[in-house]
Amino acid sequence: MNLFKLFKDFLRGFCQGLRENAVSLIELECAEYENIFALLVVGGLVGIPSPPTTLTIRILPLLEREMKVMSSITLNLDDLFGRIVGYFEV
Amino acid sequence: MKVKFFVGKGGVGKTSVAASYAAYLSSKGYRTLIVSLDPAHNLGDILDFALCDDVTRVDDDLFAREVDIDREIARYLSKIAAGLKATYRYLSVLNLEGYIDILKFSPGMEEQAILEAIKRHIFSGEFDFVLFDTAPTGHTLRVLSLPSVSLIWVEELIKVRRVILDRRRMIERVKGKMPDSPPSEEEEDEVMKELKRIKEECLAIEEKLKSEDVTYIPILNAEEVPLIETERLVSFLRRFGMHIERIIVNKYMPERIPKQAEVIKEIFKKFKDYEIKVIPYMDVSPRGLKALREVCLTCLI
Numbered sequence: 332m333n334l335f336k337l338f339k340d341f342l343r344g345f346c347q348g349l350r351e352n353a354v355s356l357i358e359l360e361c362a363e364y365e366n367i368f369a370l371l372v373v374g375g376l377v378g379i380p381s382p383p384t385t386l387t388i389r390i391l392p393l394l395e396r397e398m399k400v401m402s403s404i405t406l407n408l409d410d411l412f413g414r415i416v417g418y419f420e421v
Numbered sequence: 422m423k424v425k426f427f428v429g430k431g432g433v434g435k436t437s438v439a440a441s442y443a444a445y446l447s448s449k450g451y452r453t454l455i456v457s458l459d460p461a462h463n464l465g466d467i468l469d470f471a472l473c474d475d476v477t478r479v480d481d482d483l484f485a486r487e488v489d490i491d492r493e494i495a496r497y498l499s500k501i502a503a504g505l506k507a508t509y510r511y512l513s514v515l516n517l518e519g520y521i522d523i524l525k526f527s528p529g530m531e532e533q534a535i536l537e538a539i540k541r542h543i544f545s546g547e548f549d550f551v552l553f554d555t556a557p558t559g560h561t562l563r564v565l566s567l568p569s570v571s572l573i574w575v576e577e578l579i580k581v582r583r584v585i586l587d588r589r590r591m592i593e594r595v596k597g598k599m600p601d602s603p604p605s606e607e608e609e610d611e612v613m614k615e616l617k618r619i620k621e622e623c624l625a626i627e628e629k630l631k632s633e634d635v636t637y638i639p640i641l642n643a644e645e646v647p648l649i650e651t652e653r654l655v656s657f658l659r660r661f662g663m664h665i666e667r668i669i670v671n672k673y674m675p676e677r678i679p680k681q682a683e684v685i686k687e688i689f690k691k692f693k694d695y696e697i698k699v700i701p702y703m704d705v706s707p708r709g710l711k712a713l714r715e716v717c718l719t720c721l722i
Contacts, residue, residue, distance in 0.1 A: 351596070354591070354592045354595045357588055357591050358588075358592055360588055361588035361589060364581060365585055368578065368581050368582065368585060371578060371581065372578070382574035382575075383529050383533070383570060383571050384524075384527040385497075385501075385529065385530070385533045386574055388501050388527075389619060390612060390616065393611045393612045393615060394612065396603055397612075
């Protein structure tokens with residue numbers, strides 16, 4: 332019985348691992364899009380053209396998640412190569 | 422309800438012409454509102470009536486307002502501030518109000534505030550005619566193009582947002598929905614909902630500014646520089662699909678300035694597709710309803 336449960340847990344973990352692996356690149360892509368979205372809205376922060384100010388201040392309060400993604404990506408920008416190599420598990 | 426925008430270079434006499442129309446239309450029994458959007462107001466001086474930021478009754482059917490831009494910006498920002506305060510409540514200890522005060526100096530805020538003033542009157546339906554005496558050309562064009570510019574941005578942001586939501590749905594399908602998963606459907610994503618609201622607002626104002634009920638009356642003097650500026654103005658209005666009602670040449674005095682006779686020929690040639698009215702130069706500027714009505718009756722009708 333215990334052996335059967337262990338095997339079931341192993342299979343569940345194995346499948347979970349496969350699923351995580353399958354979507355990791357999509358998650359990376361999604362984070363990059365969230366980063367781009369935040370940059371488009373608050374581009375003024377890094378010196379790129381921004382939308383009309385009123386549009387920015389209406390959306391900004393809703394962008395907590397995207398701002399976190401943007402700052403995390405920005406922090407790792409100087410190690411872009413390492414990040415990509417990590418994602419591809421080289 | 423009909424809306425007329427009086428547009429043109431600074432000093433050509435937009436306020437006098439707009440006030441003449443207003444005096445005439447109200448004398449015919451049309452409930453008329455004239456709004457001055459020029460930060461350097463002189464509508465009250467021309468109507469010979471003390472005006473303020475509130476709509477003031479000048480005559481039985483004539484109402485007027487000189488828009489106070491600072492007050493309009495404060496009004497607009499108070500709406501924004503409510504949203505910011507609700508989201509960043511913890512910032513209240515850091516004097517958020519002080520930050521909101523700084524927002525009024527952001528580029529584009531003045532144009533947005535003027536657009537808000539325009540929106541309030543053109544959608545109200547309280548009057549038969551609403552006439553806008555605008556600021557000089559460059560400023561007015563920035564205000565009128567603001568909905569179109571915002572629309573371009575909003576549409577691009579919606580496209581990117583759709584891709585984000587699409588990727589989130591893909592991830593959810595594989596990993597399942599977690600309690601802390603970000604929204605993946607358009608109906609539950611607050612950013613997408615706000616973008617769609619902004620898009621609807623921009624479309625409504627853009628549609629109204631291009632509708633048959635809203636017309637634009639360029640005003641110029643018979644001089645070379647105002648003519649060049651008016652050509653640019655007419656081309657802008659046509660490009661944005663806005664309806665030009667007629668063109669008015671103000672302060673025409675070929676006896677004193679012979680060059681004007683040449684320029685006016687040029688004006689008739691260049692704007693042959695439009696009705697052109699000419700108001701001669703007057704030694705005494707018309708002030709008060711009676712004089713203004715007279716100008717409209719003799720030169721504009």
